[in-house]
């Protein structure tokens with residue numbers, strides 16, 4: 001409402017003068033997520049041109065994403081350049097842990113934000129300038145909800161679920177399992193100490209996403225690591241050569 | 247709380263539209279927020295007022311509309327209303343079904359001057 005004369009909507013002050021112009025309606029029908037998707041497409045085109053395999057790792061906090069990455073980078077070796085974008089609300093701890101392996105890492109602090117978006121990732125890729133033909137691991141903010149809805153331009157989402165989190169998590173957070181192509185069931189070394197039914201956990205993930213690949217793994221002992229490395233190799237091989245671009 | 251960054255996207259879209267259509271103020275914004283869209287309407291309203299400050303949509307009111315979620319079963323060709331995304335088909339038990347309505351998150355229209 002106008003504070004000067006008390007008139008209602010559709011009446012505005014422009015340059016201090018009082019205009020009573022007609023309000024009109026504009027039909028937009030505009031998808032709000034399209035904004036993020038546009039940035040994601042641009043990232044995807046860049047990854048394609050650079051022959052980079054981009055993987056978006058999603059999980060709840062503490063499932064072992066950073067630990068897995070540290071071990072994975074060591075296992076991949078120096079033939080394939082690895083780069084990491086770390087997303088956390090606060091601190092650069094995880095990027096420091098990655099850099100200790102020798103791999104370049106950029107930390108994005110999202111503050112109150114609960115997920116990475118494609119625009120932030122685009123800027124992080126500017127900073128990283130990944131070497132062609134390598135792997136870009138994107139460790140998303142620990143959160144099984146929001147990151148599912150934000151395409152970053154990655155080739156695959158990889159959901160990490162640790163065995164201590166309970167069999168029902170795929171059913172409680174279905175969007176994440178629906179969006180992921182691979183589930184890494186981490187901390188398998190703890191299975192002897194737990195009552196969890198890991199087959200039920202996997203069955204629940206497949207109930208949501210019948211096509212999801214599943215690998216039981218332990219970042220601590222290295223069990224399951226060969227299967228994960230083989231999956232990465234296959235994903236790299238499946239990338240179209242940059243010269244075969246559309 | 248990703249509604250804050252979604253409000254920033256809404257602001258960008260409105261500001262771009264203001265340049266295209268030459269309006270100087272937005273009175274009302276109609277948003278469609280489907281029940282399967284992963285967007286919390288209350289959090290969206292809260293973020294909206296804060297994020298629109300200093301833009302052409304400062305002080306604009308928000309109308310949030312929502313259509314019921316519907317899915318189509320590819321196995322038995324029925325279309326039903328659903329409560330959540332990954333429910334199997336209530337008619338034939340096969341799943342998952344294809345979502346045909348209820349996951350939208352969009353700006354439907356603006357009232358501008």
Ligand SMILES: Nc1nc2c(ncn2[C@@H]2O[C@H](COP(=O)(O)OP(=O)(O)O)[C@@H](O)[C@H]2O)c(=O)[nH]1
Pocket residue numbers: 059060061062063064065066067068142186187188189190217218219220221
């Ligand atoms: N026992 C066991 N602990 C693990 C394993 N992977 C990670 N952790 C521990 O779990 C905690 C959280 O790991 P972190 O990598 O920071 O998780 P993130 O939040 O997903 O990045 C750390 O104390 C890790 O040492 C594993 O395979 N087995």
Ligand SMILES: [Mg+2]
Pocket residue numbers: 065066067094139
């Ligand atoms: Mg971490």
Ligand SMILES: [Zn+2]
Pocket residue numbers: 319320321322323324335336337338339340
């Ligand atoms: Zn059916």
